[in-house]
Amino acid sequence: MEDVEIVELYWQRNEEAIRESDRKYGKYCFKIAHNVLFDRSDSEECVSDTWIKAWGSMPPNRPERLGAYLGRITRNLALNMYEKLTAEKRGAGETAVALDELSEVIGRESDVEANVDLTLLKDSINAFLRRLDKETRIIFVRRYYYLATVKEIAAGMHLSDSKVKMTLLRTREKLRVWLQEEGYEI
Amino acid sequence: MKKMDLMKAMNGIDEQFLLEADPYEKAVRRSFSLRRNWKLVSAFAVLLLAVGIFYPFYKSAPFGGSGSDNAAPAPAPIAAYDTELAKDMSGFDLLPETLAGGKLSDSYMPDEHTAVAVYGDENGNEAFRVIRQDIPFTQTSGETKDDASERKEAESTASSEEIQTVYWEDNGFYYCLEIRVSGEEDSGELIGEAIRSIR
Known part of the structure; x- marks a missing residue:
């Protein structure tokens, strides 16, 4: 079934929308x-929550790319669950490694709760991504959005592991400088 | 700023960048669907049908189908140099149909360097043969002089005929004339006539 048809089912409040979403994007979201999360049952729970969130958000939303839309919901839910699990000392997998890498960008975390406007930060990140060449951008997004491992990225792009690592290192440094220029306290 | 803020902010990455980088789009999301790929499936079915129809014709064609159990036996390599082709390639088409009283009964190329023309008598028996090579007979890749001697000796023994051999070179080619002589028959005249005719 095409995306537009599935979205229409959501708008019609037809529960077939969830079955079709699961059929088409279940594995993708998982x-x-x-x-x-690096955990099967937690991931399945996240995917189930994704359909509930999608049901609650369509309408009013009518995404053109349903896969990207659902993937974004899943990632958000998964990160929230990761935070919760980390607090319970259960967090594992690639997220911890990726977060450690991102700590290079922001330096030492402030003990004081900084009130970061995530909307502005998103805009800054998108502006930064637009300045990158395509290959670097793909590597960066695969690593920090999709949380793919360095090996997965290297294999998928026919690059060496060291090339991917080096690209990520340089891009993180560029992002750090960029965010400083954008006025973030780093 | 917390690193998790940065990680969460990446949820707002533009959709175009997400699609551009999506590593799982093909592997996970796009499971193969007959309904979605009906054009591809149809094209493949047509291709299979076409192969099914034309393959038997291909197998039976003179240029096609080696290796099948049902196919006609592949000709021996020597056949590629046989008869008319041999004549064209070797220049034997310039030889007369009759030569020194013999009639051209066969011509072939046993290898890429050698052409053979066989002349028979009025009874159809081989009278003599002319062998022409584009390399000296000592270098022939087909039958060497030694091989030829052994063959002639064996044939002579079997038929109580003597095979006389004359070699000469002319116009960049190397010739060998083999004549079957029985008893006291004088082959000198025949040899002279043959050589003159070929030249």
Whole structure:
């Protein structure tokens, strides 16, 4: 079934929308969740929550790319669950490694709760991504959005592991400088 | 700023960048669907049908189908140099149909360097043969002089005929004339006539 037809089912409040979403994007969303959580049952729970969130958000939303839309919901849910699990000392997998890498960008975390406007930060990140060449951008997004491992990225792009690592290192440094220029306290 | 803020902010990455980088789009999301790929499936079915129809014709064609159990036996390599082709390639088409009283009964190329023309008598028995090579007979890749001697000796023994051999070179080619001589028959005249005719 095409995306537009599934979205229409959501708008009609037809529960077939969830079955079709699961059929078409279930594995996709599971992969995204599993990359964050590294746990099968937690990931399945995340995917189930994704359909509930999708049901609650359509309408009013009418996404053109349903896969990207659902994937974004899954990732958000998975990160929230990761935070919760980390607090319970259960967090594992690639997320912890990726977060450690991102700590290079922001330096030492402030003990004081900084009130970061996530909307502005998103805009800054998108502006930064637009400045990158395509290969670097793909590597960066695969690593920090999809949380793919360095090996997965290297294999998928026919690059060496060291090339991917080096690209990520340089891009993180560029992001750090960029965010400083954008006025973030780093 | 917390690193988790940065990680969460990446949820707002533009959709175009997500699609551009999506590593799981093909592997996970796009499971093969007959309904979605009906054009591809149809094209493949047509291709299979076409192969099914034309393959038997291909197998039976003179240029096709080696290796099948049902196919006609593949000709021996020597056949590629046989008869008319041999004539064309070797220049034997310039030889007369009759030569020194013999009639051209066969011509072939046993290898890429050698052409053979066989002349028979009025009874159809081989009278003599002319062998022409584009390399000296000592270098022939087909029958060497030694091989030829052994063959002639064996044939002579079997038929109580003597095979006389004359070698000469002309116009960049190397010739060998083999004549079957029985008893006291004088082959000198025949040899002279043959050589003159070929030249």
